[in-house]
Amino acid sequence: MGSEWASYATLVPTGGARKAARAAADEASEQLGRQGARQASRELKPVVIGENMKTRVGPYARRIGAETIDDWLAGRKWSLELKEVWIRQMMREGRRVIDIGPDFARRADTGRVSKVYGLERRLLKGYPYYERRFLRWRKLRGGNPDVDIHEPWYYILDEF
Amino acid sequence: MEDEGTIEIFLEEYTAQLNFLATEGFCESPLVEGESTWSSITYKVADLDIAFEISLDARDFIVSTYITLFTEAIRPGVFYVSQGRVIRLFLGEILKRLGTQIPSVQEELKQWKADTGKHFKRIDRSLRALKMPDTNAVRELFRTDAQWVAHFLRQYGKEIIQYARNYWGL
Numbered sequence: 001m002g003s004e005w006a007s008y009a010t011l012v013p014t015g016g017a018r019k020a021a022r023a024a025a026d027e028a029s030e031q032l033g034r035q036g037a038r039q040a041s042r043e044l045k046p047v048v049i050g051e052n053m054k055t056r057v058g059p060y061a062r063r064i065g066a067e068t069i070d071d072w073l074a075g076r077k078w079s080l081e082l083k084e085v086w087i088r089q090m091m092r093e094g095r096r097v098i099d100i101g102p103d104f105a106r107r108a109d110t111g112r113v114s115k116v117y118g119l120e121r122r123l124l125k126g127y128p129y130y131e132r133r134f135l136r137w138r139k140l141r142g143g144n145p146d147v148d149i150h151e152p153w154y155y156i157l158d159e160f
Numbered sequence: 161m162e163d164e165g166t167i168e169i170f171l172e173e174y175t176a177q178l179n180f181l182a183t184e185g186f187c188e189s190p191l192v193e194g195e196s197t198w199s200s201i202t203y204k205v206a207d208l209d210i211a212f213e214i215s216l217d218a219r220d221f222i223v224s225t226y227i228t229l230f231t232e233a234i235r236p237g238v239f240y241v242s243q244g245r246v247i248r249l250f251l252g253e254i255l256k257r258l259g260t261q262i263p264s265v266q267e268e269l270k271q272w273k274a275d276t277g278k279h280f281k282r283i284d285r286s287l288r289a290l291k292m293p294d295t296n297a298v299r300e301l302f303r304t305d306a307q308w309v310a311h312f313l314r315q316y317g318k319e320i321i322q323y324a325r326n327y328w329g330l
Contacts, residue, residue: 051217059238074196
């Protein structure tokens with residue numbers, strides 16, 4: 001799992017983002033302390049991140065009784081700034097952050113990778129209550145077994 | 161992107177190109193759903209449990225076009241798979257299959273990806289710089305993609321539906 005983590009290519013390779021991620025994780029630890037954060041993570045609902053809000057992240061969050069950024073936005077327009085505010089707030093609150101990973105089927109179809117999801121991952125690097133709930137093997141394969149198709153589309157469609 | 165939101169542009173451009181599905185009686189009136197980070201437009205095919213779903217992830221400006229098993233796909237909390245079967249098929253993948261029987265589809269599919277890819281690069285550059293992309297770039301991307309989707313549904317709608325019917329045994 002560790003090497004998969006390391007090989008994951010986030011697409012905003014700025015030193016600033018890395019520093020910001022580290023600072024946010026430190027901030028979360030400092031403000032809460034380990035004990036307080038552990039307490040908070042038990043009391044507040046966990047949040048889910050990943051690619052594809054409609055088809056993956058939202059339904060998965062509802063299924064496990066968690067929240068997403070949509071719950072926090074409560075109808076406000078999404079923006080890059082608010083996304084960062086949300087992640088930082090979740091870390092300050094000591095929430096469990098459940099990552100269901102990339103939408104490999106969509107990546108295979110569109111060839112597009114979510115930059116925003118990559119940013120979220122960077123901000124969360126080192127955060128103690130981050131939970132990875134997906135597997136990854138090769139470039140376009142993997143996923144969360146509860147959410148994703150186990151094989152890429154072309155293999156499934158080959159059967160027909 | 162402050163004055164005009166991504167979701168508003170998405171709805172305008174895709175309904176402008178695809179409303180022929182409803183006005184020409186091929187599909188029922190579109191069903192629009194959404195939250196802060198996503199929006200989708202669903203055109204259910206008349207008298208069939210099949211729909212065309214165009215879904216936007218507004219965070220990334222990524223639009224996916226699916227052919228869905230309608231009654232399963234509209235249930236809340238449903239992913240790509242429901243009760244052990246795939247209920248969302250990507251239009252692009254169906255077109256790839258059709259391309260083996262209809263040679264013109266292959267070339268058009270390549271052109272679709274190239275045209276939208278060109279516009280998406282502009283968006284991508286902005287996101288890499290942690291900036292929201294220019295409204296015009298977003299509109300051009302969505303318009304180009306919507307025009308292609310409309311083209312495919314006009315030209316190959318019957319074949320696409322037949323493929324889906326065979327797939328789901330309808």
